[in-house]
Amino acid sequence: xxxxxxxxxxxxxxxxxxxxxxxxxxxxxxxxxxxxxxxxxxxxxxxxxxxxxxxxxxxxxxxxxxxxxxxxxxxxxxxxxxxxxxxxxxxxxxxxxxxxxxxxxxxxxxxxxxxxxxxxxxxxxxxxxxxxxxxxxxxxxxx
Numbered sequence: 001x002x003x004x005x006x007x008x009x010x011x012x013x014x015x016x017x018x019x020x021x022x023x024x025x026x027x028x029x030x031x032x033x034x035x036x037x038x039x040x041x042x043x044x045x046x047x048x049x050x051x052x053x054x055x056x057x058x059x060x061x062x063x064x065x066x067x068x069x070x071x072x073x074x075x076x077x078x079x080x081x082x083x084x085x086x087x088x089x090x091x092x093x094x095x096x097x098x099x100x101x102x103x104x105x106x107x108x109x110x111x112x113x114x115x116x117x118x119x120x121x122x123x124x125x126x127x128x129x130x131x132x133x134x135x136x137x138x139x140x141x142x143x
Contacts, residue, residue, distance in 0.1 A: 014055040018065035021047040026073035044070065044091055045098035052102030059103035060096060067095030
């Protein structure tokens with residue numbers, strides 16, 4: 001089984017961006033003045049969903065890469081394992097749910113993108129671009 005190097009690079013890039021996003025979200029969440037769990041959860045969900053849409057094959061890894069840094073940063077910076085474990089489990093769970101949604105949406109987004117491509121042709125051979133062009137002039141009876 002051969003692998004395309006571009007796909008492998010895209011997978012690594014997606015995971016690196018997911019880990020960076022999770023680290024930023026975890027850093028902001030670990031600040032003493034930050035007390036908005038809803039914004040944190042929404043950020044984790046949206047980041048995981050967006051990145052999993054880009055690369056559905058790595059969706060579960062994206063969910064972990066976005067959610068796990070929240071757990072790690074809360075544990076390392078606060079030194080206790082009680083509350084951060086619950087926060088981390090929730091963050092990882094939210095990340096995995098978001099990644100699952102993004103993974104499901106990924107093929108739909110790609111199909112939608114390619115179906116509106118200007119170079120697409122109808123299976124019967126007709127050029128779809130001609131059908132999309134505006135009418136230049138109206139017939140005499142409609143003017």
